[in-house]
Amino acid sequence: MRRSIFWLASALALASSSALQSQTPALDSLITLKMTDANVMGLAAAVIVDKKVVWMKGFGYADWQRTRPFMPSTVMNVASIAKPFVGVAMMRAVAAGKLSLDSDVNQYLPFRVVNPYRPAERITLRHLATHSSSITDRWEVYRQTYRFGGDPTEPLGEFLAAYFTPGGKYYAKDNFLEARPGELREYSNIGAALAGYIVERAVGAPVNVYTKRNIFTPLGMTHSGWFMREVDMKNHSTLFVSQNGQTVPILHYGGTTYPDGGLRTSVEDLSKFFIAMLNDGAFGGVRILDAPSAAEMRRFQFTDGNRPTNFPAEDGNSGLFWRTKFNGLRRGHGGNDPGVEVEMLTDESRxxxxxxxxxxxxSGTDRKATGDIFNALWKYGETQRKNP
Structure with missing residues (x-):
């Protein structure tokens, strides 16, 4: 019975495909024009109003041969939108008493993480989730974590131990800032991957297994996974790089630090997760996170008393793997990677x-196309609120 109720609720929340792809000629024309101007091969989007999808559509193609339309059900990498999924897993572990946001992370690890410039200062999960841990992504190491042509082969824990342990293969003092944890904001993918690894040890399962069991499956996210082996690659978009007026396909890739950006999903699937986050952790009669934990993820963590010195109030604020964008006007997360530009954003009212x-x-001026399309989608959503 519960399963039947869930699928009924899901159908009502997402509505029918024909209804979601209603006639919006002005919006469709703008999207098509901007795609042509910037040489975008394919895109899909969804507009959510009052926690319901009111519009969902795909444009262009998912392959170089232009034989597969890019659909809302098309799977692709979503880069840093993976981080809120780690955030949900982390907050579930906190709610279960398995983790504390403000304890020294070393109590959860088989190796030690110590900033050599501030060895007496502890690093916490709250630091990791707000990118204020003093951990930095040393590029000559981080770039090696991308594996083009297949899933990663180096275990996450082994990489992290080698990055943080003095004498380790990837260790250097430059893996850290010359600042105490909390003093500066430095976006760190490796810090996010460390948070994911801590979650893995707390819950007794890898992030990909835990999120499938506790997020993907309950929400009916049937086209989502972290590795190529976990998704239908026939439904996976080719990724492209636009440069010098040409759109060039690139190899599929995975990452050793996969909790920081290895998620593969579709607009259709992600809309279910996003609605759950907008709705205090619940979607379609299923709860993936309790309401207080969802509120803590969204809550602005920086105050006048603890704001990083390089991140003034006019630049925005940060939740726990939940951030502001567009000068603080939008909240959620986005992501960029080779062949990937994605956004999942709401406003203060949700x-x-x-x-x-x-x-x-x-790149360059072509990036303006992304902003123009996003703004048009946002305006459509605001119009739907005024004229339901």
Whole structure:
């Protein structure tokens, strides 16, 4: 009975495919024009109003041969949108008493993580989740974590131990900032991966296994996974890089530090997760996170008393793997990686939300196309609120 109720609720929340792809000629024309101008191969998006999808559509193609339309059900990498999934897993472990946001992370690890410039200062999960841990991504190491042509082969724990342990293969003092934890904001993918590894040890399962069991399956996210082996690659978009007026396909890739950006999902699937986050952790009669934990993820963590010195109030604020963008006007998360431009953002009221996937990396003035399309989708959502 519970399963039947869930699928009925899901159907009502997402509505029918024909209804979600209703006639929106002005919006469709703008999207198509901007895609052409910037050489975007394919994209899909969803507009959410009052925790319901009111519009969902795909444009362009998911392959170089232009034989597969890019659909809301098309799977692709979503880069740093993976981090809120780690955040949910982390907050579930906190709610279960298995982790504390403000304890020294070393009590959860088989190796020690100590900033050599501030050895007496502890690093916490709250630091990791707000990118204020003093851990930095040393590029000559981090770039090696990308594996083009297949899933990663180096175990996450082994990489992290080698990065943080003096004498380790990847260790250097430059893996840290010359600042105490909490003093500076430095976006750190490796810090996020460390949080994911801590969650793994606390819950007794890898992030990919735990999130499938406790997020993907309950929400009916049937096209989502972390590794190529976990998704239908026939439904996976090719990724492209637009440069010098040409759109060039690139190899599929995975990452050793996969909790920081290895998630593969679709607009259709992600809309279920996003609605759950907008709805205090619940979607379609299923709860993936209790309401207080969801509120803590969204809550602004920086105050006048603990704000990083390089992150003034006008630049925005941070939740726990949940952040502000567009000068603090939008909240949620986005992501960029080779062949990937994605956004999952709402406003303070959580009344309007937009999910945007593009399978094409842009640079220079072409990046403006992404902003123009996102803004048009947002305006459509606001219009739907005024004229339901």
């Amino acid at each position: 009344r309007v939300g937009v999910i945007y996937f593009s399978n094409t990396s842009l």
